[in-house]
Structures are given as C-alpha cells and as structure tokens.
Amino acid sequence: MSKIIIKSKREIALMKEAGIIMIELFDYLESITKEGLTTQYLDKEAGNFIKSKGARPACLGYEGFPANICISLNDTLLHGIGSKKTVLKNGDIISYDVVIEKNGYMVDACRTFGVGEISKENQRLIDVTKECFFEAVKLVKPGIHLGDISHKIEEIAHSYGYSLTEDFGGHGIGKDMHEDPMIMNVGREGSGPILKEGMCLCIEPMVIVGKKDTKILGDGWTVKTVDHSMCAHYENTVVVTSDGYEIITLKREDNNG
DSSP states (O other): OOOOOOOOHHHHHHHHHHHHHHHHHHHHHHHHOOTTOBHHHHHHHHHHHHHHTTOEETTTTGGGOOSSSEEEETTEEEOOOOOTTOBOOTTOEEEEEEEEEETTEEEEEEEEEEOSSOOHHHHHHHHHHHHHHHHHHTTOSTTOBHHHHHHHHHHHHHHTTOEEOSSOOEEEOSSSSSEEEEEOSSOOTTOSOBOOTTOEEEEOOEEESSOSOEEEOTTSOOEEETTOOOEEEOBEEEEEOSSSEEETTSOGGGTTO
16 A cells, blocks of 8 residues: 655745755756766766765665666667667667755656757657656646556557566655656556645656566666667656646746646
8 A cells, every 4th residue: 555745835945945946057068968978977077066065866875776867868768878888879868867865855857859960850859758757747746546547558558669667667756766756657547645735746658669668677677678779767856736736856947838
C-alpha cells in the first residue's frame, strides 16, 4: 500500500529554492553542451555549479551511484555515468537527469539537448518527448486519477509511433528522492491514486524510437535500449495545487511548453 506524503506550503517553498537552482543549471548545461567535450567534464561542471549555489547533487552516492548527475547519450535511456572516454559528437543527443537537494528537500528534472546539428528525426523525438509531458501535466489537479496522466503520455507517444519503457517511470519526491506514488508512462484512465493538493510528483516521459526493451550494463546503472535505438527523456517536479498544478523546475513563462 503506497503512502503518499502531502507537503505543506512551507515544504513546497523550500523545494522551490532547489527548483530555481535546477532552472539555472539547465541553462548553463545547454550553453556548454558542445562536441569535443567529455561527459565526465560535463558531470563535474554540473556538480560544481550545484555546490556553488549551496545545494547538493543528490545522485552522487545514492545507492552507490558514482556521479553528480545522470548523463545519457543517444541509445542510453537512463542512469548514464560521465566518462572521460565518452566524447560528444555533432549530431548526438544527450539527456541530463538531475536531482538537487537544498534545505533537506529535493527536486528532480531532466532535459534532452542536441549536440551541434542534429537530424530532423532526433529533433522530432526530443519534441515529442516534451509534448508527452506537457499534454499530460495539463490534466494535473485534485481529484483526477494518476492513471490519467500515464495514459495521456502513452497516447501521445504511441500516436507518433514511438515506444515507452515499462521498466522505469516517475515518482513522488520531497525529503527523499523516490517517494510514492510510482508514475508509469503507460496506464489506464481512471486507475491509480487520486491526486490531492500538496502532492509533489516527478512526471518523466522516456520515449524510445524502436522497441521498448532495455538492458542494464555491467556497471549496474547504465540502461540502454536493446536494439540501440535512440531515446529521449524529459522530466519536471510538479506540485498539485488547489486548482491545478505548478511546475517548480521550469521558468514560469515556459510552464505551457
């Protein structure tokens, strides 16, 4: 039985402080994402940026994870580890999945960026992944079922001919990185918990061009598509408000996609 923790206004205000750092970090990472850089360098830059703001890169050390953030390239869906051997090339797509802790509370978000000039196919994948999020988040308000969000993500992705992993999904967040409820990217309308004001949710479509099957590499973390097809990931921390939602890891002017 899941136990979903309702956050107070004070707790949400503390989470928003971490959310501001997240927004600034993605602006910085987008500006420095260029061919020729190693993913290890980008991981170090992200960690230093977060710490310079008086916060903590919460992925580092989480269940033994060895990097500041997750950096996933091309056919890596999740949990990629920065490496001095992995060098960005023109045309790559790169996902930065970040958890920041400040004031004892966490936020979690992900962006997928292109490196240099990317193909129309890869840009379409990135755009559709964002569309899945923004169409689903429009449903968020007290009284709706969590399954409605999952179903909308599934409906959008499948309408473009893409697949969705059924092995990983979103989650609640607060003092802990992963809280109830689990938020899958596939689901039935009218199923699952009913949303209430004060819930804090990480909604994160992970969209795959080819088949949905994934595999975990020998490092115990890196998740790749079995058929090596490209994938993209987009995530925000969303607060359920009295009459809808607020995305606290996104600039206000970008809240509608």
